[in-house]
Amino acid sequence: AQTVTQSQPEMSVQEAETVTLSCTYDTSESNYYLFWYKQPPSRQMILVIRQEAYKQQNATENRFSVNFQKAAKSFSLKISDSQLGDTAMYFCAFVNSGGGADGLTFGKGTHLIIQP
Amino acid sequence: GAGVSQTPSNKVTEKGKYVELRCDPISGHTALYWYRQSLGQGPEFLIYFQGTGAADDSGLPNDRFFAVRPEGSVSTLKIQRTERGDSAVYLCASSLESRETQYFGPGTRLLVL
Numbered sequence: 001a002q003t004v005t006q007s008q009p010e011m012s013v014q015e016a017e018t019v020t021l022s023c024t025y026d027t028s029e030s031n032y033y034l035f036w037y038k039q040p041p042s043r044q045m046i047l048v049i050r051q052e053a054y055k056q057q058n059a060t061e062n063r064f065s066v067n068f069q070k071a072a073k074s075f076s077l078k079i080s081d082s083q084l085g086d087t088a089m090y091f092c093a094f095v096n097s098g099g100g101a102d103g104l105t106f107g108k109g110t111h112l113i114i115q116p
Numbered sequence: 117g118a119g120v121s122q123t124p125s126n127k128v129t130e131k132g133k134y135v136e137l138r139c140d141p142i143s144g145h146t147a148l149y150w151y152r153q154s155l156g157q158g159p160e161f162l163i164y165f166q167g168t169g170a171a172d173d174s175g176l177p178n179d180r181f182f183a184v185r186p187e188g189s190v191s192t193l194k195i196q197r198t199e200r201g202d203s204a205v206y207l208c209a210s211s212l213e214s215r216e217t218q219y220f221g222p223g224t225r226l227l228v229l
Contacts, residue, residue, distance in 0.1 A: 004158075033215065043205060045159070045220035091158050095215055102172045102214055103149055103161025 002027050004094050006107035013082055014115050020067075021077045021110045023092030031097040034068070034075045035104070040088040048090070051075065053097070079112075087114045118142070120221035122208050128227045129198055137193040137224045141210030148191050149218060150183055151207040159207050165191060166214055198228045 003026045013019045025034070036048040051059045051068050058066050063083075067076045079086055089111050093104040121140045129135050141148050146167055151159035161175040165185045173183075180198075185191040195202055205225050209218035 033217075035217070037220075043207075043223045043225075045207065045209075047217060047219070050217055093158075097215055102147075102164040103151070103175060104159070104218060105161070106158030108156075108158050 002094060002096070002105045004092050004105050004107035006092055006110050008110045009108070010111040010113070012113040012115060015082060015084060017082055018078065018080050019082055019112065021079075021090050021092075021112065023075045023077070023107060025073050025075065025092070025094050025105075027073070027094065027096065029096045029098065033095050033097060034066075035093040035095075036064070036066070036075075036077045037091045037093060037106075038086075038088045039091060039109070045091070049077065082114050084114050084116060086112060088112060120208055120210050120219055122206075122221040122224050124224060125222065126225045126227070128229065130229050131198060131200060133198050133228075135195050135198055135226065137195075137206050137226070139191045139193070139208030139210075139221060141189065141191070141208070142219055143189075145210035145212055145219075146188070147211045147214045147216070147218075148185060149209045149211075150191070150193050151209065153205045153207055153223070155204075162193070164214075171214075195226075198226075200228050202226060203228045 034051045038046045063080045089109045092107045148165040150162040153159040164172040168188045180196045183193045205223040207223045209220045211218045
């Protein structure tokens, strides 16, 4: 079975600091997709970043970047120059690109708090 | 363009009642997903539609839960004989194709009293 583990239930940093959220996953497949989603109090899940497992280059989106370590099955999210609007729940998610379950498998989330 | 929409935003019902939750996906997206998110947890997959057919319903917890997508666009999640344990946020997502990036709606918060 596929599992996603987020070991940090809550993190708090000062505005403008850099913060890294950790995520590990377990799968027997070699081709898959990994995602980070942000969920503010409004409940809307917003895509932050996506990584294809076959790509060695780490994905980046403006202040957001990932450290994808395929052998270690690790997929951490780095947020640079953190802003108050980054305060939210962050979920790591996974889906195989071939067979297996079609839906995303999510971790339990990390509550990120950006302090002014 | 318009994102995924879900109605109602909130639903309060009594134990034993029947409820329907609606999802309107992004236009042109063939894949549609339902998830359930309990308090303090990540979303859990319920069911996936490709077009009109339920391609994967392995996440439905029991036969009280059923979903349809008759014309390959709007989907309705139906819950019969609701129980207090069904209280959660129900999220809908759509994607252009299966296993592509999923875009989520704002969810329906269901409270069963």
